[in-house]
Amino acid sequence: MGIRKRKSSDIWHIDFRAPGGGRVRQSSGTSDKRKAQELHDKLKHEAWRVAKLGEKPRHIFEEGAARFLRERMEKTTITSMTAHMMYFCGIFGGRDLASITRSEIMAAIPVDAVRVGRKAPLTAGTRNRYLSTIRAMFYDAAKEWEWIEKAPNLPELEEPTGRIRWITRDEAKRLLRALTDECMQACTAFGFQTGLRQSNILKLEWSQVDLVAKRAWIHPDQAKARKPIGVPLNEEALAVLRRQIGKSDEFVFVSAGEPLDRWDAYAWKLACRRAGIKKFRFHDVRHTWASWHVQGGTPLQVLKELGGWATFEMVLRYAHLAPDHLAQHAGAVLLHEPPRLAVVS
Incomplete structure (x- = not known):
């Protein structure tokens, strides 16, 4: 066990026994033996820390994005959430979820419309929807999946108050x-x-x-x-x-x-x-x-x-x-009392 090549591939594969007794088998994704060995040693070390020190196993951003979307396939907003996750994968791809900070996420929220394939300028509401998607993914990673200790605190961006647009009959x-x-x-x-x-x-x-x-x-x-x-x-x-x-x-x-x-x-x-x-x-x-x-x-x-x-x-x-339902209370703040009607006996 260790690293080895399969007959039908030039890619090195990793295969080792974890301290807990489980077996780790995965592709290294590279044909470079030195890089494959480095990844093998890294994974083996992490497996030891998880088993002996009780640390959580590490998960990269793409794993979280894929699971988040898979669990929301029936949502009406799945199309937009998928677009949001594809955008964030381009920024945080390959990163350990636990290493991504609040400041990095807030800085990554798109401002440039061209960057996310839109023609119109991005409103605060649109940017908040990107923020809502990644916030929900980190919440699940912490509370539901127990992948990370704590989800970053991601505040809402302030949105201007708009008027309700309606027309007459x-x-x-x-x-x-x-x-x-x-x-x-x-x-x-x-x-x-x-x-x-x-x-x-x-x-x-x-x-x-x-x-x-x-x-x-x-x-x-x-x-x-x-x-x-x-x-x-x-x-x-x-x-x-x-x-x-x-x-x-x-x-x-x-x-x-x-x-x-x-x-x-x-x-x-x-x-x-x-x-x-x-x-x-x-x-x-x-x-x-x-x-x-x-x-x-x-x-x-x-x-x-x-x-x-x-x-x-x-x-x-x-x-x-x-x-109109408030009209009866409008007189409560009058400076002068209204004249009283004379009572005719």
Whole structure:
């Protein structure tokens, strides 16, 4: 045992018995005998320290990234998390997880959009999503896998407070008229009436709709918060659905018999321009739906259930749109008491 070559390969392989009785077999990844021997000695020394001194075995960053992604394959955000991990592997590849410091991680959070293959500048929110992914991986390495003693403390980057973008009913009508694509128009109209996220609308199946009971539902694996969402359907939402009957046996919203696999961003921007609406994304249809609800008197707790939000804090963004329930308390700070009405006997 030690290092040896196999007949079919020029790469040296490592093979030794660990102090605990287990056997370590792996490729050295090199055809250089001296480098292979150095790696063999290093691994053997580490195995001795793990067995005799109780130290944790070492794991490199790629091992952590691979396990982290493997355990989250069913997450809706797996695509973006994979991109984040590929970026960090380019920086920390080959490094012992326990050796990576907080300052190194914070310095590695991308600033340059070109560096991560994006055209638009990176916002604080986008950078925080990179940070959230690597933070979760280090947390798992410390708490779940017990690979490292302690996860680095990685703070959130400060994000500017943005305004909720919503439009009026007249603007919404103009936008719907400006959308020339029938499927996009139907999806948008349905969004204004239900507040569903774009992905849930595009992938909605007839098996998730009950026109008689006037309801639809989103399964837990389709929801961002991983909880089922019940969707009551008003008359305008039902009218949109009825116009889709017969176009597909499976999906509700289709174009040429097939569900939309991608949203036509150019057609959307063109329709917004025709309608005289600036800086309005499809996700703002959901904001508009929520804003109309609050302005119409829907309680915030009810809105939370309707929108399928995970936390009440998400709904509080819309509270300022309907301050009427506070009006009765506004007089508590008057400098002068209001005149009292004379009582007529």
